[in-house]
Amino acid sequence: MHKASSDTLRVSVVVPVYNRPSELRELLAALVLQSVDSAEFEVLICDDGSTVDLRAVVDEFNTMNSLQIHYFRQHNQGPGIARNLGLHNAGGAIVAFTDSDCIPEPEWLSELIGPIETSSVGMTGGLVDFRTADHLSGRCVNYLMSSMLGAGGARDPRAALHMRYYPRAGNTAVRRELACAAGGFSGQRHGEDIEFSNRILQMRTKIEFVPTAVVVHNEKKNSRQVAMEAFQKGTARIRLAREQGVHELIHTLPALLVVGLTASALTGLFLPAFSKIAGIPTVLYAIVLALIGLHGGFLLKDVRALLLLPFYASLMHIGYGAGYLYAFLTDPSTSVSLERQTVAAKSPHDGMSEQ
Incomplete structure (x- = not known):
């Protein structure tokens, strides 16, 4: 049973989740502390077919405080479709998205929706704080995703050199009617x-980065997960380029790195007379990795990051480049269909299947 009508809601917070009961508790505890009055926002937990009981976690918080939490469950279909489930049932004029392993700061929601409520901005994205995450691996990965040398400032457009900014689903808000019109x-x-962000942008909507809307991303990854995720992101980049033209020169750099390092190794192996010249790309890349380690280690204030950051950076760069090349070379002309679940702009909570 809902605790407030949609007329009182400023924003709906949608959280896709698969398992992670302890992380979900931490997230809900942080949402309880939001500066936005609890009567003015709701939380929609969208369970993507978890194998553990998350409804009990939601019930626990519903009985302890006035936060409006609604629980929905679907068969496992991935985070995008889980977000669509929340979008379909959202009652607020604005829909904010975060992930179950994120911890928003108390002013997060207020800062994130502020530009949308007070200007013509249609979508906002916030900052992922890489300094205070629980796990060193997560701090390193989030630093790399925000830095210029790590991932071209993908998560932080304040980097000196950065790609076009697209809000990530772990920290973003959008007008509900725009999200529905874009199809989810x-x-x-x-x-x-x-x-999704690109389709919003193509609707000639202003997108704004809000560095004061902060979440801490408590992800934990081992080296295999870092490499595999980078590979998958590289293949996804080719798909995005073909389907929507979302591509920039900076996206080709990891692929060029893989080609350069491979050529350097082969030249040194089969043409030893040119080994010194062939080794130049490797030396230059080693310098880049050292700079990443020094800069990131200083910001993270952890001596272990001096070694872990260069290692993770190399896995991300080479994995992304390999995925990019694989997708490009295996199917350079055929487009990949996008399986998108269209979200109709229905009235708030119309026909929802809350459990």
Whole structure:
């Protein structure tokens, strides 16, 4: 049973989740502390077919405080479709998205929706704080995703050199009617938030980065996960380029790195007379990795990051480049269809299947 009518709601917070009961508790505890009055926002937990009981976590918070939490469940279809489930049932004029392993700061929601409520901005994206995450691996990955040398400032457009900014689904808000008109998120498991943001942008809507809307991303990844995720993002980049023209020169750099390092190794192996010249790309890249380690280690204030950051950076760069090349070379002309679940602009909570 809903605790407030949609007339009182400023914003609906949608959280896709798969398992992670302890992380969900931490997220809900942080949402309880939001500066926005609890009567003015709702939280929609969209369970993507978890194998553990998350309804009990939601019930626990519903009985303890006045936060409006609604629980929905679907068969496992991926985070994009889970977000669409929340979007379909959202009652607020604005829909904010975050992930179950994120911890928003108390002013997060207020700062994130402020530009949308007070100007013509249609979509906002906030900052992912890489300094205070629980796990060193997560701090390193989030630093790399925000830095110029790590990932071209993908998550932070304040980087000196950065790609075009597209809000990521872990920290973004959008006018509900725009999100519905754009058709919601695709069913792809990588790049679906960039694809969604680009469709919003193509509607000639202003998108604004809000550095004061901060979440801490408590992800934990091992080296295999870092490499595999980078590979999948590289393949997704080719798909985005073909389907929506979302591509910039900076996106080709990891692929050029893979080609350069491979050529350097082969030249040194089969043409030893040119080994010194062939080794130049490797030396230059080693310098870049050292700079990443020094800068990131200083910002993270952890000596272990001096070694882990260069290692993770190399996995991300080479993995992304390999995925990019694989997708380009295996199917250079055929487009890949996007499985997108269209979200109709229905009235708030119309026909929802809350459990």
